[in-house]
Amino acid sequence: MTSGRYAIGLARAFGGAILFGIPLLMTMEMWSLGFSMGRGRLLLLLTFTLLVLVGLSYFSGFEKTFSLKEDVMDALAAFGVGVITSAALLMVLAAISLEMTWGEIVGRVALQSVPAGIGAMLGRKQLGAGQDMDAEEERKREAGYGGELFLMLAGALFLAFNMAPTEEMILIAFQMTPWHGLALGVLSITLLHVFVYSIGFSGQESPPEGGSFLSTFLHFTLTGYAIALLVSLYVLWTFGRTDGVSLAEIANMLVVLGFPASLGAATARLVV
Amino acid sequence: MKREHGTGDMRAAKPKPQVPWLEWLAAGLGLIFALGLFGMIGWQAFNGATVPPAVTVEVEDIARIDGGYRVLFRARNGAGEAAAQVEIEGIVSGPEFKAETSRVVLDYIPGRSTRRGGLFFTRDPRSGALDVRATGFAEP
Structure with a gap:
């Protein structure tokens, strides 16, 4: 690994x-x-994003990582790329x-750096030459059930x-x-199930051994939908969409x- | 950008590869940005970011234009919380004519920020009394 190759990774991240x-x-x-949402919620969102970036770096950063330290460094670098990209583009626009x-500038840039940071992390896979695909697949296999759920969460979040x-x-x-x-x-729920387990995508999850339709459905599809709903609730709360809203109306928003979110959860494996 | 960097020798190489200086730089910059953003947002959180809006309006310029007069104003939200749909109302009143009212709605005024706008009148605002103020807002 040289600075030259790292620079290529950085360019893809941008x-x-x-x-x-x-x-x-x-x-x-x-x-x-960016300026009207609660400051505490914005801070929490940035923290959450950094944690997700560390996880994503493990599965597919813009470079192959060997340790938690490197994953953290990659997450920070992706976040930095997100901040620079957001600031530059917001300025041009x-x-x-x-x-x-x-205060207003910081709020706008900080909020935009969330999708841009995740995009920076995914840039290598999407724009790269596809090196180390085997290593990635191996990691996804090694990570097991927890890793699957994390990828679903990241996809749903995005x-x-x-x-x-x-x-x-x-x-x-309404x-x-x-x-x-x-x-x-x-x-x-149907699409979530069909997307991940029935259509032959690359990196497709093979049903768990001895997995009947029902156990796959319970283990992955329903759990995936639950993750999608929880992520939706978190995002809606972050943007203040749930404040003072009745439970029934929140339920409607969650389904929407x-x-x-569930499509994101279903296809996360393809993008990451 | 040659393709022969085989994945094989990458993995077979030493388990602790050297971290390139560019990686340190990128990660370091990212850390600075992250801490900077956290610091600035955190500072806002503890410095009245939740104080409800208080909007004051200041007239900056009055000019004659085709078909009437234009009053430029600057609305300032002195509190920490952002105001949405801020209605600005201007009234020109004089002894010898009926008072004339013009309104405009500003989409947002962020906390401790200003937004500019203008009002049109058919009467010369300088011929009588001009009163411009914010009449209300909605929470974003």
């Missing part, structure tokens, strides 16, 4: 940060959430300017985070009847956001 960050960089709600107070800031999530929840909600929930 590419990933732009590619995965661009939808939210151009989302209006993200700019206002005139979403931050030097006339603003530093997709839920991409949708949750928009007003549409709430609007959809206009749905309970029957729509039930239908969307069933559709989410749980749909992209």
Whole structure:
């Protein structure tokens, strides 16, 4: 490993940060959430993101890692790439300017650095030449059930985070009847199951040994959906969408956001 | 960017490879950014970020334009919490004409920040009394 090869990895990280960050960089709600959301929640979100980045680095960083120290270093580097990319692009898009107070600028950049940081971490896999694929597959196998669940969580977080800031999530929840909600929930679970276990993706999870449909369904699909819902709840809470809202309405929002979240959980193995 | 960096010799090499200086630099910068952001956001959290909005409006410029007059103002939110949908209302009143009211809604004024806007009048605001103020806001 030389600085030269690391530089290539860094360049891919910047590419990933732009590619995965661009939808939210151009989302209006993200700019206002950056300064209006609770500071404590923003801090918690950044901490959570750093932890997820450490985990993602283990499975697929922009370089092969050998120790927790390296995973932490990679997570920090990806976060730094996310911050630089966010700040530069927000500046070009005139979403931050030097006339603003530093509090506003910091809030906007910090919030955008979450998707951009995750994108930086995924950049290598998506834009790279695909080296060390075997090693990655080996790690995913070694990590076992816990690793599977972590990847689902990361995938759910990324997709839920991409949708949750928009007003549409709430609007959809408001206009749905309970029957729509039930239908969307069933559709989410079905797709989650079909995506991961029935279609022949690369890196596809083979059903657990002796795994009947039912045990696979209980072990992975239902757990995956539960993770998707929990991640959705966390993201909605982070953005203050649940404050003062009745439980029934929160349930509706969860089902709505749980749909992209479960797709994210299902396809995480492909992206990571 | 040659492809012959076989995965085999990478793994067969020493288990503790040397960390390149660029990696230290990137990780170090990332750490500085992370700590910087945490510090600044944390500082806000303990310095009145939860004080509800208080918006004051200051008239910056009055000019004659085609079809009337334009009043530029600057609205400042002096508290820590952001205000959404801030309505700014301006009233021109004089002894010899009916009072004229103009309104505009500012989408957001972040905490301790200012936003600029303008109001249009048909009467000359300098001919009578001009009163510009914020009438209300919504929580974001």
